[in-house]
Amino acid sequence: MKFKYVVVGAGLAGITVAERIATQLHERVLIIEKRDHIGGNVYDEYDAAGILVQMYGPHTFHTNDKEVFDYVCQYCDWHEYQHRVLSYVNGNFVPMPISLETINQLYNMNLSEDEMDAFIDSRKVKIDEIKTSEDVVLSQGGKDIYEKFFKYFTIKQWGVDPSQLDKSVISRIPFRKNRDTRYFTDQYQGNPKGGFTKMCQRMLNQPEIKVLLNTDYKEVIDDVEYEKLVYTGPIDYYFDYKLGQLKWRSIKFIFETHDCESYQPVASTRWPMDYEYTRITEFKKLTGQKNDKTTILKEIPCDGEEPFYTFPTAEWKALAQKYRDLAAEEKNVIFLGRLAEYKYYDMDDVIRRALDVFNEMQN
Numbered sequence: 001m002k003f004k005y006v007v008v009g010a011g012l013a014g015i016t017v018a019e020r021i022a023t024q025l026h027e028r029v030l031i032i033e034k035r036d037h038i039g040g041n042v043y044d045e046y047d048a049a050g051i052l053v054q055m056y057g058p059h060t061f062h063t064n065d066k067e068v069f070d071y072v073c074q075y076c077d078w079h080e081y082q083h084r085v086l087s088y089v090n091g092n093f094v095p096m097p098i099s100l101e102t103i104n105q106l107y108n109m110n111l112s113e114d115e116m117d118a119f120i121d122s123r124k125v126k127i128d129e130i131k132t133s134e135d136v137v138l139s140q141g142g143k144d145i146y147e148k149f150f151k152y153f154t155i156k157q158w159g160v161d162p163s164q165l166d167k168s169v170i171s172r173i174p175f176r177k178n179r180d181t182r183y184f185t186d187q188y189q190g191n192p193k194g195g196f197t198k199m200c201q202r203m204l205n206q207p208e209i210k211v212l213l214n215t216d217y218k219e220v221i222d223d224v225e226y227e228k229l230v231y232t233g234p235i236d237y238y239f240d241y242k243l244g245q246l247k248w249r250s251i252k253f254i255f256e257t258h259d260c261e262s263y264q265p266v267a268s269t270r271w272p273m274d275y276e277y278t279r280i281t282e283f284k285k286l287t288g289q290k291n292d293k294t295t296i297l298k299e300i301p302c303d304g305e306e307p308f309y310t311f312p313t314a315e316w317k318a319l320a321q322k323y324r325d326l327a328a329e330e331k332n333v334i335f336l337g338r339l340a341e342y343k344y345y346d347m348d349d350v351i352r353r354a355l356d357v358f359n360e361m362q363n
């Protein structure tokens with residue numbers, strides 16, 4: 001097989017680069033994907049009840065980057081949607097991130113914007129040297145807010161107490177002094193009509209692009225002649241784990257279909273104190289789909305094989321940097337995306353990065 005470009009991975013990073021190569025350079029590009037579908041972690045499909053579900057966790061597109069937004073608009077129409085999250089605390093749902101509304105509802109008060117500062121100040125714990133994530137929250141919001149919103153949530157999310165996590169993991173708690181209860185405040189927000197997979201299919205629908213599914217690139221790469229490889233798989237796997245395996249946090253997904261029109265008040269609820277799971281997502285409320293039934297997803301963070309979140313401690317950042325140093329020496333290979341860069345990217349960030357990488361490839 002002969003292709004000028006080979007892309008490993010059919011997630012948003014790989015698909016964006018392949019789309020650019022096909023539509024701007026009119027060169028042939030082969031995408032090799034080990035899963036049995038395209039889309040990477042934004043993959044969605046219809047379940048047995050006919051509800052569009054996101055198989056690797058809930059995704060909402062949001063950005064202030066107009067160029068990225070215009071780029072994706074070529075390939076989808078939007079279900080306009082403003083993401084709102086409620087946190088289940090002391091038996092009630094309160095808005096998240098913490099805003100004036102959250103504080104008023106939590107403590108049954110009616111503070112004004114001006115009064116909120118004084119209230120928070122009265123609760124802060126004085127800490128001389130901020131070293132850990134626990135110190136960050138205690139010094140900014142006090143013990144009650146720390147325990148209700150952060151302590152147990154962090155333990156569930158990372159399997160580690162915030163007192164063991166560097167201050168950079170929670171460097172700032174977002175306190176909104178106003179009544180804005182949206183989760184994201186970006187200018188452009190929504191979800192593609194018909195889903196992310198449909199959007200990805202349209203991006204790939206170019207005669208120059210060939211996609212090979214169910215194939216680990218190492219099985220076939222020696223049989224392919226190419227000039228440039230864009231690699232979006234795990235960076236440590238590329239180097240056969242020769243410096244050791246990077247740590248990732250994984251997620252156990254539990255899907256449930258319920259025989260009711262609505263399961264919870266908003267698309268996403270957070271569970272910082274009770275139960276094993278951290279979030280429940282109700283998909284219809286993300287996508288605007290109508291159905292007599294509803295499907296929800298409970299997420300239980302865990303250690304596991306499937307990599308989802310980079311591990312936020314110095315040890316793993318240092319190992320990732322060593323791999324990046326090795327990657328910088330590779331000729332004709334570009335390392336791109338969350339797995340290949342060992343970096344958390346939102347969807348708009350990864351598309352921006354892919355567009356920039358494509359432009360750099362021309363120089």
Ligand SMILES: Cc1cc2nc3c(=O)[nH]c(=O)nc-3n(C[C@H](O)[C@H](O)[C@H](O)COP(=O)(O)OP(=O)(O)OC[C@H]3O[C@@H](n4cnc5c(N)ncnc54)[C@H](O)[C@@H]3O)c2cc1C
Pocket residue numbers: 008009010011012013014032033034035039040041042056057058059060061062215216217218232233234237308309336337338339345346347348350
């Ligand atoms: C639970 C969760 C929720 C999220 N929610 C949001 C959100 O609401 N909004 C937002 O903007 N972002 C969200 N994100 C981030 C979003 O998922 C990422 O920005 C995006 O998926 C990154 O795309 P990618 O192409 O870098 O990686 P991926 O989507 O992981 O694509 C990489 C692809 O490479 C393939 N691959 C790996 N190894 C090989 C190999 N050896 N051979 C061949 N193929 C291989 C993988 O199978 C995969 O398909 C969320 C992430 C998580 C984990």
